[in-house]
């Protein structure tokens with residue numbers, strides 16, 4: 001056994017070792033107290049994470065607000081609700097929050113704590129660990145799995161998720177929603193004539209054009225191949241149609257680096273009808289797209 005291990009019953013030595021040990025922990029261990037009168041403080045706080053977070057332990061021993069005040073605005077009410085729930089039902093807390101450092105940077109912190117009854121309040125025993133790098137990696141992977149690598153647009157999975165969200169908002173609030181399917185005309189010919197690389201370039205530029213013409217709140221995605229889709233929240237058909245027409249004209253007029261007027265799109269539109277399944281909306285837009293192709297391409301059909 002290494003010499004500096006804590007030996008049970010080691011008296012003074014043991015508490016010195018314990019202190020040394022807790023100060024080196026790559027995180028924070030704490031006791032957090034909340035009185036029935038609402039006052040909160042940290043009777044105990046240790047670990048090297050305290051210096052990382054730049055908190056003053058003496059202040060926190062009297063008042064937890066010095067730490068709570070530096071929580072991200074979005075996360076503060078969530079953490080308070082978790083504390084409340086934990087206090088009421090004596091359930092453990094398992095949550096994460098963003099913590100603002102001086103200078104405006106943020107760190108993500110994971111928190112786990114176990115409550116117990118205490119004198120005139122509740123006492124939690126817990127730990128906090130910095131998970132900023134982990135969260136950044138998660139965000140990177142999430143983006144990767146949501147993004148079409150060629151155009152950088154949301155992929156089918158992400159777009160359908162977005163559509164699901166908007167459909168449920170529509171059903172809840174009765175707001176309008178339109179859906180647009182957009183397909184390049186004779187794209188096989190473009191590939192065959194100008195090469196696959198040029199074809200890829202056209203797809204990428206098309207994505208950029210869509211983003212320029214549409215509003216920030218509209219989601220443009222690539223469904224696959226030469227097919228794109230747009231989710232247009234708060235947009236009835238009377239507003240969606242001119243927007244689609246503007247997009248069609250803009251694409252027709254754009255210089256894609258090959259013969260002018262060679263790149264055109266057919267667009268199928270559908271407006272959501274309250275209560276209908278999401279797939280019915282997609283099918284109606286698909287039928288409109290089919291009609292646009294059938295009627296000669298380079299046109300918008302609703």
Ligand SMILES: Nc1nc2c(ncn2[C@@H]2O[C@H](COP(=O)(O)OP(=O)(O)OP(=O)(O)O)[C@@H](O)[C@H]2O)c(=O)[nH]1
Nearest residue numbers: 183184185186187188189191196197199200225226
């Ligand atoms: N360059 C490139 N081509 C792609 C990609 N994905 C699909 N395609 C091509 O898109 C073409 C689609 O051809 P079709 O489905 O026959 O449709 P189309 O030629 O556009 O004809 P219409 O849709 O009827 O106007 C095929 O040649 C595919 O190889 C891609 O990522 N890059």
